[in-house]
Amino acid sequence: MTHPATLVEHDLVTSATGRRWLAVTRIATGFIFLWAFLDKTFGLHYSTGAAVAEGEPSLAWIDGGTPSQGFMTYATVGPFRDAFASMAGPVTDWLFMLGLLGIGVAVVLGIGLRISAVAATVMMLLMWVAEWPLLQGSTNPVVDYHVVYALVLIVCAALLAGDTWGLGRWWARLPVVQRAPWLR
Structure with missing residues (x-):
């Protein structure tokens, strides 16, 4: 016999309400x-270019x-600072921007969540290491927003969050995805 508390937990996870909130979390x-x-591409002055004074050149891509080079050269701290600075260049700008675009579009649409979760986790891990919160007196030196974003996307991929308010079911029926389920 199943314990009543287990039934309530199962119903919450599989309920329409739970699936919708997971979809909202995925889209957000x-x-x-x-x-x-978008902000780094067009310099919308939220995080990119917010500090640009009038008359100075735009920081827009x-x-x-250079969306990654300034950060990798001047904003990194900790034991890997020199490694990040030595890697900074046009290639890292392109990789970073394509990563942001690919992850963002895929996750909003609810497609390719597994590969998006892996790509985002790698990106967030690298950014966590670059900012090295262990030395900065961070409010939490271990679990910061980089870790939370990665975990959210892993949960979305594991629970097929793209099937609700997304194109996940359609995506799963594509022959290429059926042959390579890691694309799901």
Whole structure:
């Protein structure tokens, strides 16, 4: 016999309400990545270019800004600072921006959540290491927003969050996805 508390927990996880809230969480998290791409591309002055004084050049990628290089060269701290600075270049700008765009679009649409969760986890891990919260006197030196974003996307992928308010079911029926389920 199943314990009544187990039934309540199961119903909550599989309920329409639970699935909808997971979809909202997925879309919001995807939009974080998509917005970062848009802001860095066009210099919308939220995080990119917010400190640019009038008359100074834009930090927008389309205006010649370098979305990853400044961070990797000047904002990194900790034992891997020199490693990040030595890697900074146009290739890292392209990889970073394509990663933000790909993760953002896929997660908002609810497709390719497994590969998006892996890509986002790698990106967030690298950014966590680059900011090295263990030395900065962070409010939490272990679990910060980088870790939370990665965990949210892993949960979304594991629970097929793209099937609710997304294109996940359609995506899963594509022959290429059926042959390579890791694309789900």
